Amino acid sequence: MASNDTSLNQAKFVLPNNDLEQQETSTLEIETKDFDYTKRSQWLRAAVLGANDGLVSTASLMMGVGAVKQDIKAMILTGFAGLVAGACSMAIGEFVSVYSQLDIEVAQMKRNKESNEQENNEEVEIESLPNPLQAAAASALAFSVGAMVPLLAASFIRDYKVRLGVVVAAVTFALVIFGCLGSVLGKAPVLRSVMRILVGGWLAMAITFGLTRLIGYSGL
Template identity: 70%
Template structure:
């Protein structure tokens, strides 16, 4: 009798557990489908663009200078100057941009609240507004993170040709990673994102290298 009761209990509880598990899975899937990935657009744009700009602009500067001055010191100093200048430029630009956006939001909220007289809604809206300081810091850090890649790749290689190929390989790998990460976080097609980012980086480096080589070999600079 006891064994029958136990068996009956197991038989009735197992389907309930299956239903609960299936319900939990469906809830997670629904949450995944309903999540608005466009909410990530602001910080994702700042982070991905900052890292990509740091990577491509610094590598392009190093390639350009390397086209006329193959010594390692010139390339490293150029890359470091590009890192510092670019990080400061990104931070200031993002700060001004987000602050302008914040001013527009606050002005619109003030006009709406003068009509609605809703103080609680005003406080709730202010909590969701962008932070210029955070955006500036994120852009500067992301740019620096990207710029470090070609600097590290070139720092310990004295041979010029080998140094150029190592920098190109490191930048290509980083571009593929940045493209994939950006697509994954935004739930966008990763193949197109990685190809677009990688090819764009190659084009920027090739143009900088070619024009600098052309000007350096001509009589323009004496």
């Protein structure tokens, strides 16, 4: 009888511990499920797209100038001007777009407050509002990072043909990296995503190079 009482007492102490462990496990699972990964994914996708835009547009500008001028200084100045102009354009566009979204969400919050629907969640909603300055800075930075790839690739190569080849090779490598990142973030097939962005970048550079060369030789 004594041994039976002892085992029962042990059971009484063991069961609460198991319940606590189950509660902690379920709490961690709930917190993991409640974590919103969509905002992180949106920012990462925006960064990848901005960097890809800077890469392709700056490389295309440099290839276009390189089609009619072999001077390295002309290519570098063109690429740098494209970087600055593109980063400013991206920042201004993103600022205006996000600020418009901010105005809409603030107006909606005021309407909700007047109708007494979401007064308790006002502080949480304010923290989740988009930040126009943050979005503009991130967009300009992403564009600049992409634009630096062809600039750095061409900066130290004097030979004209080698310079063009190195720019194309560097841009191709960067496009493959951006394609892989985009496929991971979008949960898309890697090969299809890489080929899509790669072919698009090649076409942009080839069209710019060809048309600029044609116009340059025709004397227009």
